[in-house]
Amino acid sequence: xxxxxxxxxxxxxxxxxxxxxxxxxxxxxxxxxxxxxxxxxxxxxxxxxxxxxxxxxxxxxxxxxxxxxxxxxxxxxxxxxxxxxxxxxxxxxxxxxxxxxxxxxxxxxxxxxxxxxxxxxxxxxxxxxxxxxxxxxxxxxxxxxxxxxxxxx
Numbered sequence: 001x002x003x004x005x006x007x008x009x010x011x012x013x014x015x016x017x018x019x020x021x022x023x024x025x026x027x028x029x030x031x032x033x034x035x036x037x038x039x040x041x042x043x044x045x046x047x048x049x050x051x052x053x054x055x056x057x058x059x060x061x062x063x064x065x066x067x068x069x070x071x072x073x074x075x076x077x078x079x080x081x082x083x084x085x086x087x088x089x090x091x092x093x094x095x096x097x098x099x100x101x102x103x104x105x106x107x108x109x110x111x112x113x114x115x116x117x118x119x120x121x122x123x124x125x126x127x128x129x130x131x132x133x134x135x136x137x138x139x140x141x142x143x144x145x146x147x148x149x150x151x152x153x
Contacts, residue, residue: 001083001135002096004103004121007114008044009078019122045116046077051107052146055080058106059099060148066098072136075145083126083135096121 010018013033020026047055052075059073059082067090072083080103086095100121107116126132140147 001081001124001126002099002121003079003081003124004100005079005118006045006047006077007042007116007118008040009046010118042114045114047075047080047145048077049146051111052080054107054110055103056146056148058103061106062099062102065102066095068095068099069150070148071132071150072140073148074140074143075147076143077145080145081140081143083132083140085126092123092125096123 013028013030015028017025017027018029055075056073059070059080062068063070066086067088068084068086070082070084072081074081082099084095084099097120100117104116108114124135126135136149140149
């Protein structure tokens with residue numbers, strides 16, 4: 001499962017801390033957050049319902065270009081989760097990069113040019129079928145934004 005956060009939405013002032021790209025998870029730090037805000041070149045990106053619709057559509061369109069199968073998508077104002085699988089030797093970093101690029105390209109074409117996402121995004125490896133079922137039936141549905149789920153007959 002990949003998660004992409006809107007640009008500027010997960011700052012060091014976040015109540016559960018933040019992720020530093022070279023140091024990992026760090027405690028909340030309002031001083032560093034203020035420094036980050038002063039350096040930002042654009043406003044924070046919130047995923048409105050219009051953007052959430054576009055994120056879902058772009059994710060589904062990605063299956064035509066990236067060898068993936070999407071099982072579920074859940075959006076929030078600050079991020080999107082995409083539960084997916086693939087049956088190739090392609091590394092997860094390559095898949096994540098391709099998917100993020102496709103989402104950005106789609107949003108730029110539909111809604112205007114900007115930096116839509118925080119750097120890279122994160123991943124949560126699905127451990128087994130029980131974990132997959134939990135993510136698909138419990139974790140993703142509890143999100144407040146728009147959702148899409150694969151319909152398997």
